[in-house]
Amino acid sequence: DAGITQSPRHKVTETGTPVTLRCHQTENHRYMYWYRQDPGHGLRLIHYSYGVKDTDKGEVSDGYSVSRSKTEDFLLTLESATSSQTSVYFCAISKEGDFYNEQFFGPGTRLTVL
Amino acid sequence: EDKVVQSPLSLVVHEGDTVTLNCSYEVTNFRSLLWYKQEKKAPTFLFMLTSSGIEKKSGRLSSILDKKELFSILNITATQTGDSAIYLCAGRGSNYKLTFGKGTLLTVNP
Numbered sequence: 001d002a003g004i005t006q007s008p009r010h011k012v013t014e015t016g017t018p019v020t021l022r023c024h025q026t027e028n029h030r031y032m033y034w035y036r037q038d039p040g041h042g043l044r045l046i047h048y049s050y051g052v053k054d055t056d057k058g059e060v061s062d063g064y065s066v067s068r069s070k071t072e073d074f075l076l077t078l079e080s081a082t083s084s085q086t087s088v089y090f091c092a093i094s095k096e097g098d099f100y101n102e103q104f105f106g107p108g109t110r111l112t113v114l
Numbered sequence: 115e116d117k118v119v120q121s122p123l124s125l126v127v128h129e130g131d132t133v134t135l136n137c138s139y140e141v142t143n144f145r146s147l148l149w150y151k152q153e154k155k156a157p158t159f160l161f162m163l164t165s166s167g168i169e170k171k172s173g174r175l176s177s178i179l180d181k182k183e184l185f186s187i188l189n190i191t192a193t194q195t196g197d198s199a200i201y202l203c204a205g206r207g208s209n210y211k212l213t214f215g216k217g218t219l220l221t222v223n224p
Contacts, residue, residue, distance in 0.1 A: 031210050042202065043202065043214040045212070045213075090156060102162050104159060
């Protein structure tokens with residue numbers, strides 16, 4: 001168990017509202033990631049972080065921003081939610097910083113944008 | 115752009131059958147190939163392969179990587195209903211990002 005929690009676990013919101021999802025880890029791992037999972041698309045990387053205040057974009061970053069002010073927390077913000085952002089969002093961490101480490105996933109957040 | 119393609123996209127078998135899941139990849143500065151199992155929750159890690167031709171095994175599951183032909187297979191022998199899941203393949207390049215395939219949905223019927 002990599003000690004990853006996500007909050008909220010479920011959220012329903014309306015188009016145009018801001019939404020923030022939180023990923024929290026208890027083991028001080030350097031690398032953290034946000035993915036979205038949609039039918040027919042698999043898991044797609046939104047943003048990732050390689051340290052406090054160090055973040056970079058993934059393949060589907062438009063409409064999303066992230067922040068990492070503490071090692072243990074990685075926040076994903078939808079500034080103005082759209083229906084196309086209805087999805088299941090997974091946070092992941094890498095346990096070590098070398099090239100060969102696997103990623104471990106949090107339980108996921110199901111977001112519905114009406 | 116990195117790319118991972120899995121086949122088949124779905125598969126239905128009977129308990130006791132053996133299945134082979136395929137994963138081909140095009141990953142810049144390839145480092146490793148990972149397999150995950152996903153039931154109705156978060157993906158769970160199965161295998162990571164970095165060297166060609168070396169089989170990794172865990173019980174009835176095994177996987178092998180061919181770095182020359184850029185593919186990997188995941189074998190499951192004597193399938194059980196509990197093997198029903200989506201199996202995800204991912205490639206890692208020289209950065210710390212994974213590129214996932216769309217997954218293979220395996221259904222094992224009793």
